[in-house]
Amino acid sequence: MRSIDLTAVTWRASSYSNQDGGQCVEVCEDFDAVVPVRDSKVPDGPALVVEAGGWSSFVRAVKSGTLRA
Template sequence: MRPLDLSAVTWRKSSHSNSDGGACVEVSGDFAAVVPVRDSKTPLGPVLAFGAPGWESFISGVKQGALDA
């Protein structure tokens, strides 16, 4: 698998990130098959890339409260 070229992607911050700059997750929707995710506090740091179907399943579970502690 080749590394993703993330040099020109558009990042958007999660609507659930808090306003004081902490706990900020950013995702990019620029790829069809994968969803890159990063910590907005370290934009040059590591990026996790999830398969789009797995990411969609995760988001669905979050919205349904299936992952609430």
């Protein structure tokens, strides 16, 4: 897999995030084919890079309540 430069991208925090720095994720929507995801509490840490279709399926499942832990 090729490396993706994430140094100058725009991150968007989860709508469930709060101003107190709670546990949340940030996503980057700067790419068409992939969605980088990172822990907002560790912005310099690693990012998980997910295929865009897989990310869309995951978000749909979370929103519909069909994703089971």
